[in-house]
Amino acid sequence: MDIFLQQLINGLVLGSVYALVALGYTMVYGILGLINFAHGEVVMVGAMVVLSMISLLSSFPLPLGSELILLISVVSAIIVCSTLAFFMEKVAYRPLRNAPRLAPLITAIGMSILLQNIAMMIWGRQYKTFPDLFSITSYDLAGANITNVQIFIICLSILIMIALLLLINLTRIGRAMRATAENPSIASLMGVNVNTIISLTFVIGAALAAVAGVLVSANYSVAHYSMGFILGLKAFTAAVLGGIGNMAGAMIGGILLGLIESIGAGYISDITGGFMGSHYQDVFAFLVLIVVLVFRPTGIMGERIADRS
């Protein structure tokens, strides 16, 4: 088996999930200058809702097809997460809009802990396994394995990202979002209701997070109330790597971080002569964060552009 190609595939899968989550961080940061540390918990809620919905629908007296069950579950997760993010912004962040920047940051961390604890009360402390809705088939790709779930994850992520880019760059609402990100008060002078745009940003970010939650729990076959924390931090790292506030950057940063992490994990044992194993995988993400913050805090795409106004 070709280890490098295998890690490349794993990294791509992981990276597309990071990219989806990183988009939520970067969109909110772009408009509010706020790092929404509770975003990782939204991913977790998405995963949990999907698991609950699948087990609920599977025990339904009427036999529904697997595809239909999955579709309904994912849509429910998107609705729950979007609603959650909508109220989170309204209750926790909006009152602090004009407060010093540290205040909403601390609130975000508080929100993250709160959501984790609520999730623990609802879904319990134990790991929940993802039900076998579909049989997993493995394909051979030049000596490496790729499963149908992995192919699905990569394709769906790419489709969603393309759709998002089209929305942001070609529609009236997307234009208003970009304008608001650049200057909220001038955008309001164009007739844009800035609060609506901010709510919409949170809702879109949460919908992406919900999908990411589904994908990541399908990939690892487990979900846990605390899964959002590390995942959120890594996606945040991906957003910083790509250049926080830049959407294309979040996508590139996410994929890149996934690749670095899984290739790093694949070879760390060889490099350190067996001293460190692949469970040191998490080290790479934060190593990347430190390196980026020290040497290029603006990230890959975060170049300052001409801004004479």
Added chain:
Amino acid sequence: MTLLKVTDFRVAYGGIKAVKGVNLEILRGEIVALIGSNGAGKTTLLKAICGLLRFEGQMTFAGVDAKRKRSDQLVKLGLSLVPEGRGVFGRLTVSENLMMGAFLIKDKTSIKNDIDRIYQMFPRLAERKNQIAGTLSGGEQQMLAIGRAMMARPKMLLLDEPSMGLAPMMVEKIFHVIDEISNSNVTILLVEQNANLALNFAARAYVMDSGRITLDGPSFELKTDSSVRRAYLGG
């Protein structure tokens, strides 16, 4: 017929009172100037009128009580501001900036026609329609800011220092366009530090000093007023 009326208008930044009880009344179709030195409170007054800052006192616009209205609601009523320092969206293209100006207009063909009209007014913008607005020169950005405000089809246009930092030829060009806009039945409130320019352009003017209106009247009278001459016209 009165279009904009503000009464006992007060604005404070934290504890600092920047506008201390201003009264203005502007009729439909008028060109009115608001002159005053740096720090007199002109920009603060404009921002508060446009809903960007909270104020005390009364304000009616187009017969509607405009107090506590958000700026996007005021745009809907027909009040547009060309902000100080232009405020173009530097990361959006020229045509995207213009389309942002028409954010509240639903009819796509009329947006298209309006954009063509702006391009006729400012051929320079047409040449650069796909360029990122942040790369335009100061004068081009001013054209874009005015064109963008016109895209909302306002009843009234508030212009905050449109001549600031521009070469004399560009100033002339900009004021020519403002004149054209005024002829198309748009009411204009022009804020200027350049009192000479403003008094020659507007029919009527208010003089603002330390947050208060100290004088007002027809421009030709103010031009001969000794205190105005001394303070703002350099002799």
